[in-house]
Amino acid sequence: MKKSIFLILVLCILLSNCNKAQDPFEISKQHIGLLTDSTQVKDIESIFASDSISKFISGDEFAGSINNIEIFKKGGEKMLVLTPENVLDSTSVIESIQVLDPQYKTAKGISTLSTFKDISAAYKISKINNQINSVAISVKEINASFVIDKKELPPNLQFDLNLEFQEAHIPDDAKIKYFFLLWNN
Template identity: 40%
Template sequence: MKRLLLLTLIANLVLVSCDSDKPYEVTPDSVGPLTKNTTLDELKTIFENDSVVDQNSGLSEELNVNAIEIYEKGGAQLLSLMPVKDSQPKTIRTVQIFDERYTTQEGINLNSTFKDISDAYEISRIETLISSVVVFVDEINAYFTIDRKELAGELRFDMDAKVSQAEIPDSAKIKYFMIGW
């Protein structure tokens, strides 16, 4: 009986230490402790040591226009979550990452460059917007926004130009890092 209790205690310690070793890991199915199946009701428990700011109420909840923001105690924003509008229970559709500690298994985070992304993953597609370029990496359900200011010459100002992977400088910095499920 004592041996069984000791084994159970050791197994629980191992599981708890594994979970706490990677609280900022980004995978195709998770961002830290969040998964694509995490419900909004679970957020207060998951981030019990942080602040969960849910701006969805009344009309804004029906229109799904406000995100749920997660702040670390002390005020730094960690994440911004956009719920799935029509799911029951409500789950998370997209996660915007604000903290550079959130890192993929290949070492990509907010401090990475376009070269880091293209060396680590296959770029699925690139969409050109008015003030930015969005780089999609389907392998990890991620997309990275790069400001047009990072582009060379006329690509900065030609809003109609379609930007290719070869035209994005290796040193271009990530402006936004998002996961979409």
């Protein structure tokens, strides 16, 4: 009798886990919604069937290096920018994804609405890169790079390109402008 109850309990747990649908806005190290690090360019239209897709297509060899695929909500708001690993190749996998839409969140709740304090509380910061107009915060745990506009920083830190940023330099309330997931690097 005890074995039967235990077996039924295990079976119920297994069946309930099988029915768990993939969150279309969840971000992890190897996927963002239904898009994975092994998804090919040719499959993007079926994944984002209810959204608008804008591809740069060119026969001009001078423009062949630009190959971003932009994903828009039906209302016209840009959600994602996908960069394939190989130019003009439908079998190429995605190399990086720029996340612009706040609906997309990591398992720890980080989105484009988050602040530097949220990132540093949720993840170990691997590196901080000083760029011309922004600061990029790298998190290896999820292969992400969070971009904060330098306008969010104190004025004395905005223009020094030689400054090696530390976590203490960035205000807790500095907002994320967007972030990248970097795959296949």
